[in-house]
Amino acid sequence: MKIFHLSMECYPVAKVGGLADVVGALPKYQNQMGLDASVIMPWYNKPFFYNHDFEVVFDGFIHQSFNMYQVQVFKEKSNVLGFDLYLVKIPGLLDRESVYGYWDESQQFIAFQHGVLHWLSAMQIRPDVFHCHDYHTGLVPFMIDNCYEFSYLKGVKTIGTIHNGEYQGSMDWKMSSFLPHFDGWKSGILDWNGRINPMAAMIKSCNAFNAVSGGYLQELFYSFQGLEPLMDQERQKAFGIINGIDMEVWDPEKDEMLKFNYNKDYAEEGKWENKRVICAEYGLNPNLPLFGFIGRFAGEKGADLLPEIVERSIQETNGALNIIVLGSGNQDIENKLKELQYKFNVNFAIDLGYKEYLSHQIYASADFLLMPSRVEPCGLNQMYSMRYGTVPIVRYTGGLRDTVQDISSGGSGLNFTNAGAEDAVHAIKRALHIYSQKNLMKGLIYNNMSFDFSWEKSAKNYENLYNY
Numbered sequence: 001m002k003i004f005h006l007s008m009e010c011y012p013v014a015k016v017g018g019l020a021d022v023v024g025a026l027p028k029y030q031n032q033m034g035l036d037a038s039v040i041m042p043w044y045n046k047p048f049f050y051n052h053d054f055e056v057v058f059d060g061f062i063h064q065s066f067n068m069y070q071v072q073v074f075k076e077k078s079n080v081l082g083f084d085l086y087l088v089k090i091p092g093l094l095d096r097e098s099v100y101g102y103w104d105e106s107q108q109f110i111a112f113q114h115g116v117l118h119w120l121s122a123m124q125i126r127p128d129v130f131h132c133h134d135y136h137t138g139l140v141p142f143m144i145d146n147c148y149e150f151s152y153l154k155g156v157k158t159i160g161t162i163h164n165g166e167y168q169g170s171m172d173w174k175m176s177s178f179l180p181h182f183d184g185w186k187s188g189i190l191d192w193n194g195r196i197n198p199m200a201a202m203i204k205s206c207n208a209f210n211a212v213s214g215g216y217l218q219e220l221f222y223s224f225q226g227l228e229p230l231m232d233q234e235r236q237k238a239f240g241i242i243n244g245i246d247m248e249v250w251d252p253e254k255d256e257m258l259k260f261n262y263n264k265d266y267a268e269e270g271k272w273e274n275k276r277v278i279c280a281e282y283g284l285n286p287n288l289p290l291f292g293f294i295g296r297f298a299g300e301k302g303a304d305l306l307p308e309i310v311e312r313s314i315q316e317t318n319g320a321l322n323i324i325v326l327g328s329g330n331q332d333i334e335n336k337l338k339e340l341q342y343k344f345n346v347n348f349a350i351d352l353g354y355k356e357y358l359s360h361q362i363y364a365s366a367d368f369l370l371m372p373s374r375v376e377p378c379g380l381n382q383m384y385s386m387r388y389g390t391v392p393i394v395r396y397t398g399g400l401r402d403t404v405q406d407i408s409s410g411g412s413g414l415n416f417t418n419a420g421a422e423d424a425v426h427a428i429k430r431a432l433h434i435y436s437q438k439n440l441m442k443g444l445i446y447n448n449m450s451f452d453f454s455w456e457k458s459a460k461n462y463e464n465l466y467n468y
């Protein structure tokens with residue numbers, strides 16, 4: 001079975017968040033299972049392209065509105081990632097530094113989808129499945145059904161995966177001039193509330209779709225930024241499939257980004273050595289329990305709660321803990337955290353940036369990882385932290401609910417219900433109590449490191465979805 005994953009991100013080529021991790025791992029596991037999975041993504045001006053050998057496999061043109069754009073497709077030559085990787089370059093649109101954030105991104109995403117389908121139609125390459133990740137590639141099912149230009153691809157199965165329903169790519173109808181030609185009477189499929197909505201179009205047109213956890217799928221029926229009625233209409237083809245993690249990339253025993261490697265039998269020593277290094281670097285006392293937060297400073301992640309959580313947990317425990325935060329985003333949150341670092345420099349450290357190696361080091365050295373998310377479709381951080389022997393403290397929502405049960409019911413971490421500082425601080429105090437019981441903590445670390453979060457099971461579920 002030949003599968004093309006279409007995505008804006010793929011680790012290690014270009015990563016903003018968990019989407020990259022999923023698209024960088026799932027196809028590799030699918031190929032190990034005997035499927036034939038590849039990734040097609042935009043070309044970015046990033047080191048991966050210059051550090052690897054590529055060949056041009058297609059060079060052509062597409063028309064968007066009144067403009068003509070060159071489309072070049074580069075294929076990575078050595079299969080270094082465990083799957084074939086294709087990068088689509090469209091000079092003027094898809095040839096930039098960053099993945100997101102450009103004023104013309106709707107046009108960029110349309111061009112990517114158009115460019116891919118044009119290339120495959122022209123070269124008569126027909127996969128069995130297009131696996132579309134998030135709304136950025138959500139117009140593909142509509143395009144292959146309704147655009148004459150791609151009639152060669154008509155009938156190819158299309159699967160949509162919702163990694164984040166908060167973003168739907170809604171755009172004004174005047175953008176329709178950028179779409180490849182289709183019959184006007186089909187417009188209703190693209191429409192939601194008087195605008196073109198690629199997420200809605202994906203749900204309507206694909207053969208089947210899934211959310212990245214069963215818990216999140218259930219939430220979408222009552223909280224989906226206006227698409228709730230559509231969920232009801234399309235419920236027969238909606239599924240929940242939890243993400244796995246790449247057990248090779250995320251392996252504390254072999255991870256080259258760590259200062260000290262360890263496995264579950266030497267977790268106490270290994271984590272301590274890593275913690276000593278990081279605490280020395282950030283001026284923290286390694287003898288105190290270390291709480292970490294890694295993530296985008298966005299409302300979904302509950303990052304706006306961090307300032308109050310930091311302040312109250314340090315004050316209310318008389319400085320009995322350390323907190324380290326790695327992330328960036330909302331300026332207001334960044335400023336508040338900077339002020340707190342100044343005020344509580346003995347107990348609190350921040351690193352405002354995107355640093356892959358530091359994230360690994362925090363997973364390895366922290367005792368607890370904090371995830372006060374308001375919305376968490378799956379969440380990978382909690383799984384990485386467990387793999388590295390760090391106890392997750394999560395708000396009970398979406399994928400966090402499916403992966404972290406509370407220790408009071410025999411689970412692997414701590415849950416709290418309300419997305420507020422009050423509940424989070426209460427959970428932190430519970431964590432301190434657990435931390436003080438050395439044997440309990442030791443058992444928890446050992447059990448968490450023994451969990452199998454690998455992709456095999458979920459990859460099998462995706463195969464079933466492809467056959468749906």
Ligand code: ADP
Binds near residue numbers: 016294356359382
């Ligand atoms: P999301 O995709 O919503 O941001 P996930 O939990 O699925 O959340 O995945 C986040 C991924 O991004 C993880 O691999 C996490 O380690 C990584 N990450 C988030 N913020 C940073 C950062 N500032 N530096 C390094 N890695 C980060």
Ligand code: GLC
Binds near residue numbers: 017212243378380399
């Ligand atoms: C999104 C979600 C996150 C999920 C990731 C990978 O970014 O916010 O919860 O883990 O996609 O599916």
